[in-house]
Amino acid sequence: MTTPSDGALDHLRRVTQWPDLSNTRYELVGEVARGGMGVVLRARDRELERDVALKVIAVEAADADTAARLRREARILARLEHPGIVPVHDVGELPDGRVYYAMKLVSGKRLDELLREGQPLRERLRLLLRICEPVAFAHAHGVIHRDLKPENVMVGPFGEVLVMDWGVAKHRGEPPAAGAAAASTAAPAPDATAHGTIVGTPAYMAPEQARGDVERVDARSDVYALGAILYFMLTGRAPGRLPASPEAPTRTWAGPRHASLAPGITPPREFDLELPRPLEAICLKALALEPEWRYTGATELAADLGRFLEAEPVSAYPEGLLGRARRFASRHRTPIVVLLAYVVMRVVLLLVARV
Amino acid sequence: MAFPETHRSVVLAVRSSDQQERQRALEAVVAAYWRPVFRHVRARFRVPDEEAEDLAQGFFAAALEKGWLARYEPERGRFRSYLLACLEAFVANQRRAGRRLKRGGGVTLVPLETENADGETRELPLADGSDLDADFQREWARSLFALAVAALRQRCLGTSREVAFALFERYDLEDHDASERPRYADLAAEFALPVTQVTNHLHWARHELRKTVLEKLREITASEEEYRAEARALLGSEPA
Secondary structure, three states, rough: OOOOOOOHHHHHHHHHHHHHOOOOOOEEEEEEEEOEEEEEEEEEEEOOOOEEEEEEEEEHOOOHHHHHHHHHHHHHHOOOOOOOOOEEEEEOOOOOEEEEEEOOOOEEEEHHHHHOOOOOHHHHHHHHHHHHHHHHHHHHOOOOOOOOOOOHEEOOOOOOEOOOOOOOEEEOOOOOOHHHHHOOOOOOHHEOOOOOOOOHHHHHHHHHHHHHHHHOOOHHHHHHHHHHHHHHHHHHHHHHHHOOOOOOOOEEOOOOOOEEEEHHHHHHOOOOOOOOOHHHHHHHHHHHHHHHOOOOOOOHHHHHHHHHHHHOOOOOOOOOHHHHHHHHHHHHHHHHHHHHHHHHHHHHHHHHOOO | OOOOOOOOOOOOHHOOOOOOOHHHHHHHHHHHHHHHHHHHHHHHHHOOOHHHHHHHHHHHHHHHOOOOOOOOOHHOOHHHHHHHOOOOOOHHHHHHHHOOOHHHHHOOOOOOOHHHHHHHHOOOOOOHHHHHHHHHHHHHHHHHHHHHHHHHHHHHHHOOOHHHHHHHHHHHHHHOOOOOOHHHHHHHHHHHHOOHHHHHHHHHHHHHHHHHHHHHHOOOOOOOOHHHHHHHHOOOOOOO
């Protein structure tokens, strides 16, 4: 009797669940990831001689609803042709009846893994700017991602960003239920309301999404998630939120509208006083409790973030005279130093001439 | 091993009034559990291979003689956990009494197939103390897969499926790194088959293996609930 080695045993446990790719153009190479709804496999496309990623419904989740959801996800992705969104090559049905779609095989690191390596702040912020681009593109095409989080962002070897996992995305005009139950990461049922099913990941989920208030979920819900990613970039942790209850205290922040934050969120400067106030303000504006207090979309958030990086005034933070002077000085450091040197030199020359 | 054609639970069959059926059921339990029991004894009690073998052998002999397996009540938990608890108590007693075990009272219960496995286990490192349960479960999974592979091989021998098993053995059973694993095109050239045939054969073999593993699992579990829970633990998914 052949007793399988550790490696062979692990392989056997996986392959007994691999789908049947007979009579397709694909040849299975290995498993990339596994979630509640499906499995992502690495496969070789024999026609085009390239490796692709195949997303296939898991054996135990293979029913008509899940199949429809996977097709829907593929269609949404196919509509969004953007360098920051993984392209879909093909969608179809395997001989065993399970639906699959083939997409570009992405190499790189997950954002959460990359951030643990300790990038400099400005680099982290530039990454967020690049994440905002495909999200803004999707918003412009009427698509809300609804599950943005560091684990769903891949960063390639040249810093290119890909926003992944559009399985619970919502297209404008779709009935509220469409795709709602698709989340492999769906929150526990007790949080669901009569309005709809909760989808997304709790720490990165906008309050209206957490309440299951599907009618109010729009681009600003993704802005909240982007704010939560920024929070993670600034503090190394996801914004903790208390479960919604009437007794839960709400905090305010010194933004232009003194908007309330979702209960339980600690402002980032309480972890690190060296964080610039305007940056904290951008983060907290994105994380505001009510959608109308947030940025209207990823474009507006990116614009404010860009202004911060260029040392320009940001819309989220009304600064005083001192703040403006400090920012002016940091933005024009070289000419100010040259001017000061010139003035000092003239004064010295004047004094020398008098002597 | 021909038992059982009907996939009746051997865990329940050990209570049978039919002596032959009882014996065959015990053999099936031993086939699935000998290796995990041996390795667990060796790691948990830090005993040399020979003593671990004696204790494992003695445990199964005592289980048969004293009817421990027949006393298992499915509603009180998994059979695997029950067996482990019996084993712990048995070995602790034996060691307290400081007795050398008779090798099974003259009854050999070690399945012939495990003689090879025995040699292999000597090469495997001891499990870390904190991982004993996980190690027991892993060895149990290994035994189950080994039994299923043996059954699959037997089924393919001398039939048109022999080539399917040969491909499966080459691609899935050999211990490769993902990068070293041959491509389907390499296998197609090696076996003089079109690539599509390779895909078909491999899928058939994997599908049959899954079916056989689940059949074996059905045999050594006592209830539907236990069967489904063990299938989840073993394959990461519920049986379809």
